Amino acid sequence: MTANYPGTRLRRTRATAWSRSLHRETLITPADLIWPLFVTEGSGVEDPIGSLPGVSRWSVDGIVARAKEAVALGIPVVALFPNTQPDRRSDDGAEAHNPDNLMCRAIRAIKDACGDDIGVLTDVALDPYTAHGQDGLLDKSGYVTNDDTVAVLVDQAINQAEAGADIIAPSDMMDGRVRAIRMALEMGEHHNVQIMSYAAKYASAFYGPFRDAVGSGGLLKGDKKSYQMDPANGDEALREVEFDIAEGADSVMVKPGLAYLDIARRVKDAFGVPVFAYQVSGEYAMIEAAAAAGAGDRDALVLETLLAFKRAGCSGVLTYHAPHAARLLNG
Numbered sequence: 001m002t003a004n005y006p007g008t009r010l011r012r013t014r015a016t017a018w019s020r021s022l023h024r025e026t027l028i029t030p031a032d033l034i035w036p037l038f039v040t041e042g043s044g045v046e047d048p049i050g051s052l053p054g055v056s057r058w059s060v061d062g063i064v065a066r067a068k069e070a071v072a073l074g075i076p077v078v079a080l081f082p083n084t085q086p087d088r089r090s091d092d093g094a095e096a097h098n099p100d101n102l103m104c105r106a107i108r109a110i111k112d113a114c115g116d117d118i119g120v121l122t123d124v125a126l127d128p129y130t131a132h133g134q135d136g137l138l139d140k141s142g143y144v145t146n147d148d149t150v151a152v153l154v155d156q157a158i159n160q161a162e163a164g165a166d167i168i169a170p171s172d173m174m175d176g177r178v179r180a181i182r183m184a185l186e187m188g189e190h191h192n193v194q195i196m197s198y199a200a201k202y203a204s205a206f207y208g209p210f211r212d213a214v215g216s217g218g219l220l221k222g223d224k225k226s227y228q229m230d231p232a233n234g235d236e237a238l239r240e241v242e243f244d245i246a247e248g249a250d251s252v253m254v255k256p257g258l259a260y261l262d263i264a265r266r267v268k269d270a271f272g273v274p275v276f277a278y279q280v281s282g283e284y285a286m287i288e289a290a291a292a293a294g295a296g297d298r299d300a301l302v303l304e305t306l307l308a309f310k311r312a313g314c315s316g317v318l319t320y321h322a323p324h325a326a327r328l329l330n331g
C-alpha cells in the first residue's frame with residue numbers, strides 16, 4: 001500500500017544519482033552475458049560479416065583469443081557456431097558428427113587454453129552442415145522429419161561433449177530431442193554436461209544476419225515454420241518449456257529476445273527455472289543501424305536492452321554485444 005500524493009511522491013527517490021543507485025531493482029553485469037562466436041577454417045583469419053557490423057568469423061586461433069578476452073572481461077560463457085566449408089555440407093549433415101569438424105577443433109582449443117575459466121556452449125542443429133540449410137533431415141516431400149533428425153542430433157551432441165563442450169544447446173526445435181540427448185549424455189558418463197534448450201524458439205525474421213554468418217542463408221529454400229514456433233503463440237511456449245524441463249534440460253532459452261520478453265517473464269513465473277534470452281543477429285543489427293543513423297546512442301541502447309532482459313526475469317543473455325557491454329560495465 002502507498003500513501004496518496006503528497007504523502008508519496010515517487011519522484012523523491014529519483015532525485016539524485018545516489019538515491020537512484022540505492023533503489024535500483026535490476027543489475028546487469030558481465031557475468032550475465034554469453035558471447036556468440038562464429039568459427040571459420042584457416043589460421044590467422046578474421047572475416048568480417050557484412051550484415052553484422054563489428055562481428056567477424058574467426059579461425060580457431062582467433063576463437064581462442066576471443067575466449068581469453070572473454071575470461072579477462074568476466075564473461076563466463078562463449079557460444080560457438082561454425083561456418084562449415086561448402087564441400088563439407090551434405091543432405092544428411094554428416095559433418096555434424098565428425099569428431100574433427102571445425103566445431104570440435106574450436107571446443108578442444110578453447111578448453112586446452114582456458115580450461116574451466118570459461119564455459120563452452122555448443123549449438124545442436126544441422127543447419128550449418130546441411131546442403132539445404134534446414135536444421136534437420138528431409139523426407140522425400142521436403143518435410144523436416146522429427147525422429148530421424150533426433151537420432152542424428154544425439155550423435156552431434158555426444159560428439160561435442162566428447163570434444164569438451166560444457167553446455168549443449170539444442171536449437172533445432174524437434175520434439176523429444178532433449179530426452180534423447182540427456183539419456184545419451186548419461187550413458188556416455190557426461191553427467192555434468194548441461195543442456196540449455198532453445199525451448200521457445202520462434203520462426204522469426206530476425207535471424208537473417210546469422211544465416212549469412214554460418215553460410216546457410218543462401219542455401220535455405222522455404223522457411224522453418226514446420227518446427228520453429230508461430231510468433232503469435234505464447235501458451236504453446238509454456239508447453240515447450242514444460243516438456244524440455246521434464247526431459248532433462250537444466251535451463252531454457254527464449255529466442256529471439258526483445259520481441260518476446262513477455263514469454264521470458266511467463267516462463268520464469270510459471271516454472272522458476274533458469275531462463276536465458278537470445279538477443280539475436282537481427283536485433284543486434286537493428287541497434288547498430290539505429291546508432292549509425294544517429295537515431296540513438298549506441299552504448300545506452302545496448303545497456304538498456306540488456307537490462308530489460310534481466311528485468312523480465314532472465315538469468316542471462318546471449319548477445320553479440322557481449323564484449324562491448326562487458327567493457328562498458330567494467331568501466
Ligand code: PBG
Nearest residue numbers: 125127171206207210280281282
Ligand atoms: C540454428 C540457429 C539459428 C540461430 C541460432 N541457431 C538460426 C535459425 O534457426 O535459422 C539464430 C541466431 C541469430 O540470429 O543470432 N538452428
